[in-house]
Amino acid sequence: MPRSKGDHEARRRDVSAAVWQVMATRGFAGLTLRAVAAELGASTGLLTHYFPTKRALVEYALDLLEQRTLSRPRREAGQGLAALRDALLDILPLTPEAVDSNRVWVSSWDAALSDPALSADYARKYAQGRERLRSRVAAAQDLGELPRGDPAHIAAGAQSFVLGLVVQALFDPVTFTPERQVELLDGYLAALAGGGSGRG
Amino acid sequence: MPRSKGDHEARRRDVSAAVWQVMATRGFAGLTLRAVAAELGASTGLLTHYFPTKRALVEYALDLLEQRTLSRPRREAGQGLAALRDALLDILPLTPEAVDSNRVWVSSWDAALSDPALSADYARKYAQGRERLRSRVAAAQDLGELPRGDPAHIAAGAQSFVLGLVVQALFDPVTFTPERQVELLDGYLAALAGGGSGRG
Numbered sequence: 074m075p076r077s078k079g080d081h082e083a084r085r086r087d088v089s090a091a092v093w094q095v096m097a098t099r100g101f102a103g104l105t106l107r108a109v110a111a112e113l114g115a116s117t118g119l120l121t122h123y124f125p126t127k128r129a130l131v132e133y134a135l136d137l138l139e140q141r142t143l144s145r146p147r148r149e150a151g152q153g154l155a156a157l158r159d160a161l162l163d164i165l166p167l168t169p170e171a172v173d174s175n176r177v178w179v180s181s182w183d184a185a186l187s188d189p190a191l192s193a194d195y196a197r198k199y200a201q202g203r204e205r206l207r208s209r210v211a212a213a214q215d216l217g218e219l220p221r222g223d224p225a226h227i228a229a230g231a232q233s234f235v236l237g238l239v240v241q242a243l244f245d246p247v248t249f250t251p252e253r254q255v256e257l258l259d260g261y262l263a264a265l266a267g268g269g270s271g272r273g
Numbered sequence: 274m275p276r277s278k279g280d281h282e283a284r285r286r287d288v289s290a291a292v293w294q295v296m297a298t299r300g301f302a303g304l305t306l307r308a309v310a311a312e313l314g315a316s317t318g319l320l321t322h323y324f325p326t327k328r329a330l331v332e333y334a335l336d337l338l339e340q341r342t343l344s345r346p347r348r349e350a351g352q353g354l355a356a357l358r359d360a361l362l363d364i365l366p367l368t369p370e371a372v373d374s375n376r377v378w379v380s381s382w383d384a385a386l387s388d389p390a391l392s393a394d395y396a397r398k399y400a401q402g403r404e405r406l407r408s409r410v411a412a413a414q415d416l417g418e419l420p421r422g423d424p425a426h427i428a429a430g431a432q433s434f435v436l437g438l439v440v441q442a443l444f445d446p447v448t449f450t451p452e453r454q455v456e457l458l459d460g461y462l463a464a465l466a467g468g469g470s471g472r473g
Contacts, residue, residue, distance in 0.1 A: 100383040102302055176386060183300040183380040186443060196445040222460075229441070229449075230457050234430070237437030241429070243386060245396040249429075257430050260422075264464040 087113060088123055092134050093141070097173040100180035104134055131184065135191075138177050145174070154218040154262065157209040157231070161258055164235045166242050167251040175239050203228045220267055227265065234261050287313060288323055292334050293341070297373040300380035304334055331384065335391075338377050345374070354418040354462065357409040357431070361458055364435045366442050367451040375439050403428045420467055427465065434461050 091113040095104055106124060110117045124130040148159035166172040185191045206228035213219040219227070238257060242249035249257075291312040295304055306324060310317045324330040348359035366372040385391045406428035413419040419427070438457060442449035449457075 098387070100387045102383050103387055180383040180386065182440065182444075183302050183383040186376060186380065187298070187300045187303055192444060196448075199441060199444060200448070226457065226460060230434070230461055233437035233441055233457065234434045234461075235437065236440050237433035237435065240382065240436050240440075241399060241433055244392060244399060248396075248400070257426065257433065260426060261430055261434075267467075 088120075089137055092130070092137060093173070093177070096134055096138075096177045096180065100176070101131065101134070101184050102180070104130065106130060134177075135181065135184075138174070138181060141174055142178075145170075152212065153209075153216040154213040154266065157206065157213055158258070158262060160206060160209055161231060161235050161262075162255070164239065165251075165254050165258070166239060166246075167254060172243070172246070176243055179240060179243060199232065203232050206231055219265060231261075231265075234258075288320075289337055292330070292337060293373070293377070296334055296338075296377045296380065300376070301331065301334070301384050302380070304330065306330060334377075335381065335384075338374070338381060341374055342378075345370075352412065353409075353416040354413040354466065357406065357413055358458070358462060360406060360409055361431060361435050361462075362455070364439065365451075365454050365458070366439060366446075367454060372443070372446070376443055379440060379443060399432065403432050406431055419465060431461070431465075434458075 088109070091109050092104070094112050095108045099108060106117045106120045106127070109130070110120050113120070124133060145163070147163050151159055164175075166175040182195075185195045203225070207224045210219060210224040210227045210231070214221060214224060235258070238249070238254055242254055288309070291309050292304070294312050295308045299308060306317045306320045306327070309330070310320050313320070324333060345363070347363050351359055364375075366375040382395075385395045403425070407424045410419060410424040410427045410431070414421060414424060435458070438449070438454055442454055
């Protein structure tokens with residue numbers, strides 16, 4: 074009997090899950106056909122059907138990372154400053170799933186920085202992220218929740234703050250618990266809003 | 274004639290320079306004996322004398338990164354808030370040399386996160402960095418230049434801010450020129466000092 078479309082889709086999902094698991098535990102440096110095959114309990118021969126080259130595997134992994142990032146659930150609770158806070162919370166590694174995807178993002182920076190096309194693509198993605206933050210900063214300013222000042226400038230600062238917090242939290246999850254990450258972000262937003270560093 | 278100690282030292286310096294150059298352009302993912310040999314204009318055979326295994330090469334590269342970080346020139350101009358600013362400026366990729374070393378640091382995160390011992394070592398280094406910042410935050414508070422508040426909390430935020438700014442600047446040096454990086458840092462420090470986000 075020929076295999077059905079459902080079998081094929083199920084197998085693709087298994088392959089994706091295995092690639093993701095390898096990236097989340099070993100990073101891009103550890104992403105090999107052999108490691109994915111072991112994770113999947115399959116032969117490397119089967120995998121060469123999906124990924125004829127190492128480059129094909131890396132490209133698939135990068136696509137998977139982007140899909141998972143785009144499709145992740147997002148907070149949509151507030152407006153103004155609360156909406157800015159939601160967008161920044163969405164980036165932080167506050168859940169095991171968000172730890173995995175941030176781990177994979179940080180891991181992908183090495184490959185991305187070595188490849189001019191990929192590096193330009195990442196620069197464009199981060200610029201889009203800043204633009205989304207900028208519009209939320211401007212809305213918070215309109216509501217009088219943030220002082221006036223170039224919203225693009227404030228958005229670039231906010232993106233820097235959360236990216237660096239991601240890195241710190243990945244290396245030191247004991248110090249940077251989810252609670253502490255949220256506390257640091259709220260301290261940052263309070264300082265932006267004009268309260269200075271003076272919390273805690 | 275036997276080769277002198279001076280020859281040996283000169284050769285070691287050449288090897289170090291070649292390893293550094295490969296890391297700065299291709300990252301850890303591109304760090305191979307073959308790439309270092311090509312950079313050095315030598316045979317891979319010669320290099321196996323220095324690095325019998327890939328692991329030995331990676332360990333050497335990590336040591337080199339640490340040495341270069343520890344021995345880099347540092348700003349020592351101010352005290353209080355100015356000293357905090359100096360310490361944060363020392364981290365940013367404001368010169369070609371600092372771009373290279375930050376590029377290598379960011380690249381090393383992939384390898385470090387996949388290795389529990391190395392990851393713990395990085396967490397320790399970042400904790401030491403935060404401690405140095407904390408003492409400068411406390412000094413700025415004593416001078417009345419920063420509002421009261423847990424200095425460790427403020428130091429963790431400041432470290433996050435500059436680490437994320439490093440990543441942004443590496444991916445998008447056209448947007449994040451040295452001038453813009455300094456401007457963003459000064460905006461951050463002004464907000465901490467109680468001015469809110471309102472510059473620009």
